Amino acid sequence: MTSAWTNESAIGRWNASTTREAMDSTAEEGDFAKRHLVNPVLLRLLGEVSGRRIMDAGCGNGYFSRMLAERGAHVTGVEPASSMVTYARDKEADLRQGITYVEADLARLPDLGGPFDAVVCSMVLMAIPDWKPAMRACVESLRPGGLFVFAIVHPAFEQLWTTWRAHGEYRTGRYLQEYEIPGPVAPDFHRPISAYLNELTALGGHLREIAEPGLDPTVAARTTTPGLESYTHLPNFLITSAETPT
Secondary structure (H helix, E strand, O other), X not given: OOOOOOHHHHHHHHHHHOOHHHHHHXXXXXXXXXXXXXXXXXXXXXXXXXXXXXXXXXOXXXXXXXXXXXXXXXXXXXXXXXXXXXXXXXXXXXXXXXXXXXXOOHHHOOOOOOOEEEEEEEOOHHHOOOHHHHHHHHHHOEEXXXXXXXXXXXXXXXXXXXXHHHHOOOOOOOOOOOEEEOOOOOOEEEOOHHHHHHHHHHXXXXXXXXXXXXXXXXXXXXXXXXXXXXXXXXXXEEEEEEEOOO
C-alpha cells in the first residue's frame, strides 16, 4: 500500500485530536457499537478471565482494561497515544484496580514482564499503517496455548452506516486493493480479510472462531438514529480468536 502515513504520524494525530471530554463519554463501556456489538463478543471469546494475565493491546482510554479488571483479570494496557495513557492512568489512580498502563507502539513493545495468557486487540489493527509487526508482537507476547482475540471494522462493510443512510442498502466499489479511509481523527486502512487471516496463520495462530455480530433488532428499534437498522442486516465488525501452538 502506498501511503504517506507512518505509525508515528498516526499516533501523533490521535494524540493531538483526542479530548478528555470525548474519553469521558466512552470511559465506562465504550461507544454504542462497542457496548452492543463488540464488547459482548470479546468477553465471550476470552471466556473466564479471573486470575489470567491479559494484555489490552491498543487500550485507548482503558475502558476495556477496566472491564477485564472488574472480572478479576490481571491487566496490562498498552497504548501509544500519551493523552489516552494519561487518562487511563488517572482513572487507575482513582479506581485502584491494579491495571498497569504502558505507553508504547504495539510494533515496538518493551519488556512487559513475561508471557500473557491472552491478548485482546480491539479496533486497533485497521488503524495502524504498519500493522504486521503489531500483530506479530501481540502473538509473540502469548504463552504457548495462549489466546489472541482481535476486532476490526469488517473489511467488507466498512462504511455500512453512511452508505445505508444514503441508499437504503450497502454499496462498495472496491475490496481487493489496500487504501486509506479518511476519518474524523486519523484514517483507517482497508485491507482484505485474507490479509489479516493469512498473517495470523503465518504467525502460527490456530483459528478458533470468527464472529460477525449483528445488532439486536429490539435495540435498534429503541434508537432514532437514521440508518442504524443496517447493523441488524449486515456486520460492521469482524472479531477473530486464535490460539498459539502448545
